[in-house]
Amino acid sequence: MEKIVVNLAYLLAASLFILGLKGLSHPRTAVRGNLLGALGMLIAVVVTLLDKRIVDFSVILAGLVVGALIGVVLALKVEMTAMPQLVAIFNGLGGGASALVAGAALYETKNPDYLFTTASVASGIIGSVTFFGSGVAFAKLQGLIKERPIRYTGEQVVKALFALIALALGTYLVLNPQNLELYWIIAGVASILGILLTIAIGGADMPVVIALLNSYSGLAAAATGFVLQNNALIISGSLVGASGIILTNLMCKAMNRSLLNVLFGGFGEVATADQDDIYAGKVKATSPEEVALLLEGARRVVIVPGYGMAVAQAQHAVRDLYNLLESKGVEVEFGIHPVAGRMPGHMNVLLAEVDIPYEKMKELEEINPTFEQTDVVIVIGANDVVNPLAQTDPKSPIAGMPVLEVWKAKTVIVIKRSLSPGFAGIPNPLFAMDNTLMLFADAKKAVQEIVSALKEG
């Protein structure tokens, strides 16, 4: 009887998770959706605390308090620009927790069957890859280690080798479940694999990796659900797994690359030599005052933010510019590329932070047809996502990638520190176009100076 009640409570929790995710389909219902999800989690935890197997609550209480304190501090202190790092940490912890729970369950169970050990091994491998992979992603995003992909000869062989060893040891453990210590060796091998996989991936490919690790953290939870024969874990885990897969797919499409190419191919690091031919004598520099003058006469302005806006913490200055232009009756919209920034939706969060209404944030498909009727486009810290080579040069590494066609506007202002190439390592002919003006400066300072020039003018 009790088991039925518990399982029904888990079903309620899982249903609330689904309703919660459904709420995320619109910014208006999203807050309530998230609260429903949290309620579901609370129900699951409370019901679990009533479990008769629990003999001692002190360790549980300690764990909950410590975890909650760290969680609250992280969630309240984090800067919106650092959101990719935080999500990387959470992904990693989720995966790590699943691997640890599966490990503990192995020790607690007498005479485990194949299903049980197989699921444990799966959870151990996926969870360890997620934990350490996310650790590397965090270190890269936080700037603790170099963002550049680390590549070496025979790297694919090394990775394949570690994956095979983990699988082979896993199979051995399934067939000989009495060798429990082997679980930790498997987890260790998978940990190294997680590090190797992420260390080879560069900064601008992070949106894909974070989405993928998100998916893994869900799949690890689902695998642990098979271990514990718990439907709540299986359902929630697969929901998150599906979510991560969808996001991973979207990110890959937005770069016109396959997941395999992102994970194992990567962009070449060789800078192309024809940079001088493209830029020589054709790049025009401008000043904040001139930009202000152009904006004075504009009726429609589109702002295209990139990772550079996040790095310079320029979103507050951008908000001031937005408000000023709107007060002058200028129509302002934001064109956001799916892979702008370091995680899916990164730019949107930064703009929401400074109270830009979400109706003003336009997707690529929505904004592209409007550039022809746009007087001024301001590109802030974006490069590859506004590169016309994606459409004109089939040999380019970004060939076929959907890009924001900013060059169709009357005037394009590019705020950038220098002419240095973006992540793809290729020059950008946009910078040399007739209707492009370069404002060489730090993004935040440049926008602030445009704002004060506009106020004076």
Next chain:
Amino acid sequence: MEDFVMYFTIFVLSMFVGFEVITKVPPTLHTPLMSGSNAISGITIVGAIISAGSGHSILTTILGFLALVFATVNVVGGFLVTHRMLEMFRGKD
């Protein structure tokens, strides 16, 4: 084996539900989607609670405690930071 098929059925069907629900989330909310769904994957907390409290052995208690801390950070931090972000999107009206 019968059990496995049942759990696997639930797994596959939930994946379909996940695909249906998540494709409707607009790109502007993709970051809160990641942090929010991530908090949901912290459901592994229920397994951690049992391991930490069942007093099976010192080893499993330690493993359970560690897992519980990880999962609680994930759950509490995840839902909270998602809430913070979504409040920003809701705007001031």
